[in-house]
Amino acid sequence: MKVEDPVIALRGATASLGARPVLRGVDLTVEAGETVALLGENGSGKSTAVRAVIGQVALTGGSLELFGSPLRRFRHWRRVGYVPQRSTATGGVPATVGEVVSSGRLARRGLRPLGRADRAAVAHALEQVGLADRAGDSVEELSGGQHQRVLIARALAGEPDLLIMDEPLAGVDVGSQRVLADVLRAHTAAGGAALLVLHELGPLAPVISRTVVLRGGRVETVDDPERLHDLACHPPDAAEQEPAAPHAPKIETGLLT
Amino acid sequence: MIEMLDYAFMQRALLAALLVGIAAPAVGIYLVQRRQAIMGDGIGHVAMTGVAVGFLMNGNPVWSAVLVAAAGAVAMELVRWYGKTRGDIALALLFYGGMAGGVMLINLAPGGSTAKLLPFLFGSLTTVSPSDITAIVLLSAFVLAVCLGLRRQLFAVCQDEEFARVTGLPVRLLNLLLAITAAVTVTVAMRVVGLLLISALMVIPVAAAQQVAKGFATTLALAVGIGVAVGLAGTTVSYHADVPPGATIVLLAIGVFAVVTALSLPLARRRAALAERRTGGDPDARARREDASVPS
Ligand SMILES: Nc1ncnc2c1ncn2[C@@H]1O[C@H](COP(=O)(O)OP(=O)(O)OP(=O)(O)O)[C@@H](O)[C@H]1O
Ligand SMILES: [Mg+2]
Numbered sequence: 001m002k003v004e005d006p007v008i009a010l011r012g013a014t015a016s017l018g019a020r021p022v023l024r025g026v027d028l029t030v031e032a033g034e035t036v037a038l039l040g041e042n043g044s045g046k047s048t049a050v051r052a053v054i055g056q057v058a059l060t061g062g063s064l065e066l067f068g069s070p071l072r073r074f075r076h077w078r079r080v081g082y083v084p085q086r087s088t089a090t091g092g093v094p095a096t097v098g099e100v101v102s103s104g105r106l107a108r109r110g111l112r113p114l115g116r117a118d119r120a121a122v123a124h125a126l127e128q129v130g131l132a133d134r135a136g137d138s139v140e141e142l143s144g145g146q147h148q149r150v151l152i153a154r155a156l157a158g159e160p161d162l163l164i165m166d167e168p169l170a171g172v173d174v175g176s177q178r179v180l181a182d183v184l185r186a187h188t189a190a191g192g193a194a195l196l197v198l199h200e201l202g203p204l205a206p207v208i209s210r211t212v213v214l215r216g217g218r219v220e221t222v223d224d225p226e227r228l229h230d231l232a233c234h235p236p237d238a239a240e241q242e243p244a245a246p247h248a249p250k251i252e253t254g255l256l257t
Numbered sequence: 258m259i260e261m262l263d264y265a266f267m268q269r270a271l272l273a274a275l276l277v278g279i280a281a282p283a284v285g286i287y288l289v290q291r292r293q294a295i296m297g298d299g300i301g302h303v304a305m306t307g308v309a310v311g312f313l314m315n316g317n318p319v320w321s322a323v324l325v326a327a328a329g330a331v332a333m334e335l336v337r338w339y340g341k342t343r344g345d346i347a348l349a350l351l352f353y354g355g356m357a358g359g360v361m362l363i364n365l366a367p368g369g370s371t372a373k374l375l376p377f378l379f380g381s382l383t384t385v386s387p388s389d390i391t392a393i394v395l396l397s398a399f400v401l402a403v404c405l406g407l408r409r410q411l412f413a414v415c416q417d418e419e420f421a422r423v424t425g426l427p428v429r430l431l432n433l434l435l436a437i438t439a440a441v442t443v444t445v446a447m448r449v450v451g452l453l454l455i456s457a458l459m460v461i462p463v464a465a466a467q468q469v470a471k472g473f474a475t476t477l478a479l480a481v482g483i484g485v486a487v488g489l490a491g492t493t494v495s496y497h498a499d500v501p502p503g504a505t506i507v508l509l510a511i512g513v514f515a516v517v518t519a520l521s522l523p524l525a526r527r528r529a530a531l532a533e534r535r536t537g538g539d540p541d542a543r544a545r546r547e548d549a550s551v552p553s
Contacts, residue, residue: 054423077425084419091290091416093463096472103413107424111410138471158424 005068007193012062024217035194040214078107081160098135104157125157145171163194177203269385276397277446278488282480283404285459290415297456303329305359312366326440334436380451380503451503465514468521
């Protein structure tokens, strides 16, 4: 990878689910060291865009490059950590938290067995999401938010350069959201990149470098960092400490906000 | 009890039962995890055609059954990939086609009749020939190498296929390998347990084990333990009581399942009480105990 290559470069992407066109020309670039938030109302195509980026939805037009390689030739999946939106991680057989998080290491191990470095990375990832003491518990015995944190830990365990998270805050309490903000801050400071689908920025606002709002499968607005600065300094739950600036942009992502 | 070991056919039957007891739950756990518990049944039906092909060509039916069952399992896997609509109909066609094909071909074979299929359908102690046992040992070794050696990879694929693809695992290859391994297991088991009952030995030990286990590895170990126990016990009972081994093994497995189910509730309660004492009754642990006491 050349230094100047963006981590994600999606240009003029179109995609359909079934017969229905869902992406109608999406441009999305994420550079190393950036955390980009993808916003938009329900059904606007956020998850589809993210799944297109990881190659799980075929593009019908446009182009996609990851770390400077076209998707067809991209092989370094160990550099990508993915947190799906709705958990598909429930099989018909019980699995412990540790076992699920360990599958995040397979990107690095492939078909080889896991070693000591892998176990250390799993333990570290569990610590980061505050579930270190639950490693031996069955994932079915967790609450919804804890389960979400397991999936975040699974992505972190692979120590990826690019984190892609589809609504990582869903059902996660404010304390854990702050922890995720710290994780992301450290991740981007080390040169990593992140693409997050969110409905509200919440405690993550300070770490977001750019927001992209989708509507009807097209990019509606891209907020630059200066405009976001106000929002970052005045996240909704800090409103009582500092009065919001009169011209702070309000990001409307759906009917309920 | 011990004198049954004097007979070579019983030695072979017990060895086959032991290998089947290990292999069937080891494959079955992945099918159950993927909620495809019924797949073994489908492969069993398709394998009937393979057995008949073996008779028709005057060869060993184990090898022809392996080939035809593997082809059928791969076809089922392809239906799962591409057949987004009416996949169930395609599977049903495969099931019934396999069964009808077996009956048709066996009657075309010289001196063949449907009766010749019966030992393969329900299992029989006396039919495990020395050449069969070679095939069974080799095939079991393959099944165990795949199911235990690749357990983390297969676990990831069966738990969350999309995530597994994003980690760069060869998901299609692993799925095909699992389908072929399941087909091989069915043919390994057909001599002792029978094609129509083998699916039970893939599913029931896993279903029993998962009621008391918390994780995948413990479920796998317990299920294999149960599989071995009912395999050996069933074969022994079958010899002494002169009843068909497949049915005996499956009924024993169901018995184990019932006992484990009855025991799992008090066990879960005690475990929850211990956790409660450990964590000093925090609301989190209390919620877990309430979850655990609801039979699922
Ligand atoms: N399997 C499918 N087949 C056909 N259309 C689909 C399918 N899945 C989603 N869609 C449609 O595609 C559009 C975009 O869906 P997508 O999941 O990308 O939305 P989203 O922005 O992630 O919404 P949310 O905020 O609810 O997660 C929706 O209008 C939806 O109806
Ligand atoms: Mg979505």
